[in-house]
Amino acid sequence: MAGNFEIGGQVLRPGEGRLVELPVVSLYTNTPVSLPVRVLHGREPGPTLFVSAALHGDEIIGVEIIRRLLLQRGLRQLRGTLLAVPVVNTLAFLHQSRYLPDRRDLNRSFPGSDKGSLAARLAKLFLREIVGRSQYGVDLHTGAIHRPNLPHIRGDLANPQTLRLAQAFGAPLLLNSTPRSGTLREYTTEHGIPVLLYEAGEALRFDEMAIRTGVRGLLNVMSALDMLPAARAATRLPEPVIARSSSWVRAAASGVLRVQVALGEQVRKGEVLGVIGDPFGGPETPVLASAHGVVVGSTALPLVYEGDALFHVARFDAPETAAGVARNIVAARRALKRARRSQPRVV
Numbered sequence: 362m363a364g365n366f367e368i369g370g371q372v373l374r375p376g377e378g379r380l381v382e383l384p385v386v387s388l389y390t391n392t393p394v395s396l397p398v399r400v401l402h403g404r405e406p407g408p409t410l411f412v413s414a415a416l417h418g419d420e421i422i423g424v425e426i427i428r429r430l431l432l433q434r435g436l437r438q439l440r441g442t443l444l445a446v447p448v449v450n451t452l453a454f455l456h457q458s459r460y461l462p463d464r465r466d467l468n469r470s471f472p473g474s475d476k477g478s479l480a481a482r483l484a485k486l487f488l489r490e491i492v493g494r495s496q497y498g499v500d501l502h503t504g505a506i507h508r509p510n511l512p513h514i515r516g517d518l519a520n521p522q523t524l525r526l527a528q529a530f531g532a533p534l535l536l537n538s539t540p541r542s543g544t545l546r547e548y549t550t551e552h553g554i555p556v557l558l559y560e561a562g563e564a565l566r567f568d569e570m571a572i573r574t575g576v577r578g579l580l581n582v583m584s585a586l587d588m589l590p591a592a593r594a595a596t597r598l599p600e601p602v603i604a605r606s607s608s609w610v611r612a613a614a615s616g617v618l619r620v621q622v623a624l625g626e627q628v629r630k631g632e633v634l635g636v637i638g639d640p641f642g643g644p645e646t647p648v649l650a651s652a653h654g655v656v657v658g659s660t661a662l663p664l665v666y667e668g669d670a671l672f673h674v675a676r677f678d679a680p681e682t683a684a685g686v687a688r689n690i691v692a693a694r695r696a697l698k699r700a701r702r703s704q705p706r707v708v
């Protein structure tokens with residue numbers, strides 16, 4: 362039998378679940394704003410895992426992933442404790458914005474401080490109350506507005522525990538990347554806390570494949586941590602493929618872009634990814650791949666300025682590795698089709 366779990370001044374007994382509201386700040390109207398956490402505390406002992414979304418307030422795919430996760434009946438068999446935080450950045454979420462009302466980026470404000478800006482205070486609160494109680498975490502993100510991402514996991518894959526969980530998640534691609542300064546991932550990497558970052562889809566839009574890959578990935582991670590019984594083998598994706606680096610291809614000219622590659626497509630160095638023209642039918646500028654790899658991010662807005670980031674390419678030394686990603690995506694799309702045929706409309 363597990364012991365009691367304490368958070369926000371509340372005590373949960375083994376087998377209890379509760380919505381705990383951690384006070385953040387008040388609106389101008391004096392209405393209090395909180396950081397709501399759904400706490401599920403299993404009967405049996407096990408690790409504590411946090412699952413968070415909307416650190417960037419407009420990245421709403423993760424909110425839906427956590428909503429569907431919380432509806433899973435299998436959670437009744439939970440071992441350990443799940444801290445589900447579907448909306449970390451409540452104020453930014455209310456404004457459908459990436460940023461807080463003080464125009465700061467919460468995910469550049471870690472580790473934060475109790476006496477700093479609103480963003481710094483929220484970062485500190487999240488670290489103290491959520492990350493500080495967890496042994497593992499999964500943070501859900503999307504690309505920016507008009508910039509969809511292929512579903513993939515980013516993490517410090519040099520940490521064997523992070524690598525194990527990243528492989529268990531079952532996304533089509535794993536990207537080993539160095540975290541930027543001030544991010545949650547920089548903090549957790551420095552402190553050796555295995556945290557996965559799931560990137561999928563774009564801001565303010567839903568994408569069913571990104572959502573389902575995310576829900577399945579969280580269940581797979583919880584199984585790998587022995588928090589849930591092992592997932593059914595039939596629902597697993599093929600072995601994920603690891604990319605060691607990535608780079609953005611930028612526009613060499615301003616104009617109107619015609620994209621010629623899809624997310625997940627394998628590209629070779631020098632290949633044409635798109636063509637930039639002008640509204641008068643003048644000369645065109647091709648956009649060329651700077652390395653062999655797979656397109657993991659792409660602009661969906663055809664209007665571009667010189668210097669704009671257009672295509673995010675995960676690099677692979679060997680073309681056959683990149684082909685593995687394409688196979689995984691085909692498998693994920695097939696699984697999505699099967700799921701759509703076999704499942705009721707209300708999920």
Ligand SMILES: [Zn+2]
Nearest residue numbers: 417420502503
């Ligand atoms: Zn984000």
